[in-house]
Amino acid sequence: VKALRWHDNVLELLDQTALPQSEVWITCRSAEDVARAIVEMKVRGAPAIGAAAAYGVALEALSQKHLDMATIRAVLDAALSRLAATRPTAVNLFWAIERMRNTLHAPAPDVATLVQNLVSEAEQIAAEDVATNRAIGRHGAALFDEPVQILTHCNTGSLATVDYGTALGVIRALHEHGNLVHVWVDETRPFLQGARLTAYELNREQIPHTLITDNMAAHFMKLGKVDAVLVGADRIALNGDTANKIGTYGLAVLCAYHNIPFYVAAPLSTFDAKLETGDEIPIEERSTVEVTSIAGKEIAPHGTKAAHPAFDVTPHTLITGIITERGVIHRPDATRVRAMLGVQ
Numbered sequence: 058v059k060a061l062r063w064h065d066n067v068l069e070l071l072d073q074t075a076l077p078q079s080e081v082w083i084t085c086r087s088a089e090d091v092a093r094a095i096v097e098m099k100v101r102g103a104p105a106i107g108a109a110a111a112y113g114v115a116l117e118a119l120s121q122k123h124l125d126m127a128t129i130r131a132v133l134d135a136a137l138s139r140l141a142a143t144r145p146t147a148v149n150l151f152w153a154i155e156r157m158r159n160t161l162h163a164p165a166p167d168v169a170t171l172v173q174n175l176v177s178e179a180e181q182i183a184a185e186d187v188a189t190n191r192a193i194g195r196h197g198a199a200l201f202d203e204p205v206q207i208l209t210h211c212n213t214g215s216l217a218t219v220d221y222g223t224a225l226g227v228i229r230a231l232h233e234h235g236n237l238v239h240v241w242v243d244e245t246r247p248f249l250q251g252a253r254l255t256a257y258e259l260n261r262e263q264i265p266h267t268l269i270t271d272n273m274a275a276h277f278m279k280l281g282k283v284d285a286v287l288v289g290a291d292r293i294a295l296n297g298d299t300a301n302k303i304g305t306y307g308l309a310v311l312c313a314y315h316n317i318p319f320y321v322a323a324p325l326s327t328f329d330a331k332l333e334t335g336d337e338i339p340i341e342e343r344s345t346v347e348v349t350s351i352a353g354k355e356i357a358p359h360g361t362k363a364a365h366p367a368f369d370v371t372p373h374t375l376i377t378g379i380i381t382e383r384g385v386i387h388r389p390d391a392t393r394v395r396a397m398l399g400v401q
């Protein structure tokens with residue numbers, strides 16, 4: 058399974074809104090095409106939208122390579138702003154945009170070289186993501202020395218990254234090492250990333266799993282059927298507070314009550330060194346139609362008022378560890394996160 062593929066200077070995205078019913082690849086030829094795909098959640102998941110945005114800048118550069126240096130830089134600055142305005146919470150998006158901005162404004166002898174540098178930087182961001190996820194998988198799998206039952210939320214797999222996944226990457230690594238008994242897949246209301254995407258990935262790889270509705274998690278924890286919860290992240294503050302898909306915070310509270318380890322798996326690009334605590338993380342508000350309807354069918358009386366924060370913030374005190382490509386931050390707090398990031 059792959060979320061995106063880049064070939065012959067074109068970006069193709071597997072339309073995640075069409076899964077699991079159909080596998081439709083859409084072609085992006087401009088930054089605007091990519092921006093729209095991100096807004097419409099055709100591509101989603103923090104690392105995947107970062108990589109897609111980087112390719113969006115590369116596409117725009119390729120299509121504008123006839124312009125002079127000053128003009129192409131201005132056009133691409135506008136493209137960067139457009140891409141930055143798509144989704145507010147996942148910091149990987151802004152991290153990738155910043156890398157592309159630095160490449161855009163680095164000295165280049167001519168426009169052809171500048172365009173090539175931007176394409177190479179996007180390819181580099183994508184390649185790094187795969188290596189990063191493999192390392193997260195290794196560090197995460199090493200936390201468990203006997204077979205475990207894992208509960209996960211949302212989709213953090215190959216579809217949410219460039220390949221392999223973060224929390225789902227750890228689950229893949231556990232499976233590869235013969236240390237995975239079973240995965241409980243939260244359906245993840247309201248957008249159903251768990252039911253539609255995580256179940257799709259696990260199904261294709263024949264990793265044993267059972268789909269549950271989000272409100273069943275406590276029940277299975279009480280029955281002793283969950284040994285650990287593994288989730289991804291969209292933005293982590295310097296004290297370890299973590300924004301992730303709505304419902305994550307509730308799982309962390311349940312884990313504390315049931316004495317179950319709660320792990321976050323995320324690359325270092327998901328940390329926001331500008332934010333001291335999770336209170337400062339912007340939370341995306343999405344259309345309430347995604348709450349009042351399922352697959353285009355209204356499930357509440359027409360006109361019912363609904364709310365749709367797409368993410369919540371889990372306080373660091375509820376997190377057993379954050380698994381990064383550099384190792385695990387056990388019992389994360391401001392001191393330990395800063396030490397891992399090398400920030401004063």
Ligand code: MRU
Pocket residue numbers: 101102103104147210211212213214217218222223224250288289290291301302303367
């Ligand atoms: O709204 P989404 O589907 O983009 O949200 C995705 C998540 O919350 C993931 O857990 C997070 O981005 C990490 S993906 C490796």
